[in-house]
Amino acid sequence: MSFTxxxxxxxxxxxxxxxxxxxxxxxxxRMRAEGSTEQSEARAKQAGEHVKDAGRDAKDAFTQ
Numbered sequence: 001m002s003f004t005x006x007x008x009x010x011x012x013x014x015x016x017x018x019x020x021x022x023x024x025x026x027x028x029x030r031m032r033a034e035g036s037t038e039q040s041e042a043r044a045k046q047a048g049e050h051v052k053d054a055g056r057d058a059k060d061a062f063t064q
Contacts, residue, residue: 005049013042 020035022028 006046009042009046009049012045013039016040016042
């Protein structure tokens with residue numbers, strides 16, 4: 001996973017957290033739900049990137 005991808009995913013996760021906290025503070029259920037969804041999507045992207053990295057590592061281990 002490149003540093004850029006990690007940074008983008010983390011930024012999305014933090015933006016979702018901020019949106020969720022803003023929804024909590026203003027008692028806005030829609031904003032809270034959107035923030036939670038954005039965080040989940042960012043975490044799923046990160047997990048996918050980790051799987052790709054693990055696959056590359058396994059491939060490299062067998063080719064060496």
